[in-house]
Amino acid sequence: MVSRNEAAEFLRGADDILILCHQYPDGDTLGSATALCRGLQKLGKRAMIKCSDPIVPKYDYLFGGVEKQEFTPKAIVAVDIADTQLIGEPNQSLYGEKIDLCIDHHPSNMGYAKRSCVDPKAAATCEIIFDVLNLLNVEIDRQIADCLYTGITTDTGCFKYINVTPRTYRIAADLVEKGADGNRINREMFDTKSRARIGMERRVMETIRYYYDNRVAVIKITLEMIRSTGATEGDIEGLASIPRAIEGVLVGVSLREKPDGTCKVSLRARPPINASDICAAFGGGGHAGAAGCTFDTTMDQAEKQMLEEIRKHI
């Protein structure tokens, strides 16, 4: 484990830096990568970003301040990636064993990198990137501020989750002072829904089932729903929080049918239930409030196994 200072020191000595995002990229991995990339480029270094999955258009603005550069990487940095498996293909095979520095906030971080700068107290990896950029004396300009704000607000559900600390708010204050357009970003991230998203919400709400005195609610996301609504990955993101939002529900389970026949489970829990503990029983992980795991079975079988495990915790 290295400190923020050591991470900054490594970056100060590095050049031709490849920054990797995790698969199914979200606001925190993309905000971290774009802020860091622009920061390194401002220091006169060459830097580029790679992600194994396509990036949904709503995140396009994050890349506005990043210059496109091509080179053979001499240093590889992973941001917001807890495990090499989450790099996704092809980047996992290409770079998974060669990560020089990982900057992350997941408590479940596997320590796969040569240097791991992991702070589970940070609400978002962007909080750590903010510190590292300051240590590198990078001026936080409006574009970097927008990127870091995006990671923080998306990973905290707009300052709503339990991971928010006083420092989260203070960094947000600094970023807004540096020009981050919090209002526009939050409207874009949280208040604008595509027609496909509206369609998915409606379909998903039809599948809600309650268990254990209504303390557990389960939703299902099928391939057919995704096909018939034309939903993209971005439209599906966040559907998993629907069941936990229901009054009295302690554990919200979201089952997603995958094209390869597996079933991806996203769990959302309220205290005292720990979602990560439940998913750990199936080789998954995450945070207390949000965690995930994968089943090589049908959705119905995955549901049954999840419910059996949840019963032990509730």
Place this chain on the structure above:
Amino acid sequence: MVSRNEAAEFLRGADDILILCHQYPDGDTLGSATALCRGLQKLGKRAMIKCSDPIVPKYDYLFGGVEKQEFTPKAIVAVDIADTQLIGEPNQSLYGEKIDLCIDHHPSNMGYAKRSCVDPKAAATCEIIFDVLNLLNVEIDRQIADCLYTGITTDTGCFKYINVTPRTYRIAADLVEKGADGNRINREMFDTKSRARIGMERRVMETIRYYYDNRVAVIKITLEMIRSTGATEGDIEGLASIPRAIEGVLVGVSLREKPDGTCKVSLRARPPINASDICAAFGGGGHAGAAGCTFDTTMDQAEKQMLEEIRKHI
């Protein structure tokens, strides 16, 4: 207009203080009143809160730190009340002409009080109360922190609206440090939906129709939906913002069937469309972003008339 210092000075010299909230009380007026009341009581003063309307149970926790005291008021303070009319009856008739101090953040404040401490740059009146309590050397304890945090988060839509400033985040940081349970408060205020509400959302989404190149979206709320889901008024509140949240939609129309055979229309618009101008054509009104009007017709006829009027504006 008086400064925060002068407001604190007045309160320091006062006793037997009645604090008034506005009618249809929200998180900011209640958070301001309860934080101020507890703060004054901690200084050894007698203080009490009055509101012309009943307070919904979700705000009960705000009153946990307030001691019930009865006395004939010698000083009257209005919090978050822009105009005496908003005090509501009976308090408006009883106290409307006798307000010694008004602490408020509405730019439209009418200056009806003997002393008006109004700061339109504050995102919430609770931001001003925070300063005044600090000037009074009141220790911000966990209960006061919860009250002030509630006002700030509800008046900013959980840090989402355009009124949020760096100071808003910094005060939130201080309050969380003092023990405010932001996560629980935000979950309670923003993320908890009754099963009836989930049912209403699903039913309403089934009714969405698009017009004028998808720039207008219309939803319908029928008596049958309300009956079959068991929805209360609270469950219906806010459904009107569903259509405007759809990507590309400039005008969201919500038609609601009323038991007396009329139809209530709620309009939500994005700039440059002005919802108030459209509703004015039918004798209604409101703000640029949100307005309403009523039709003595069926929902279908109301929809037809609304669409004809909207066509002129779009």
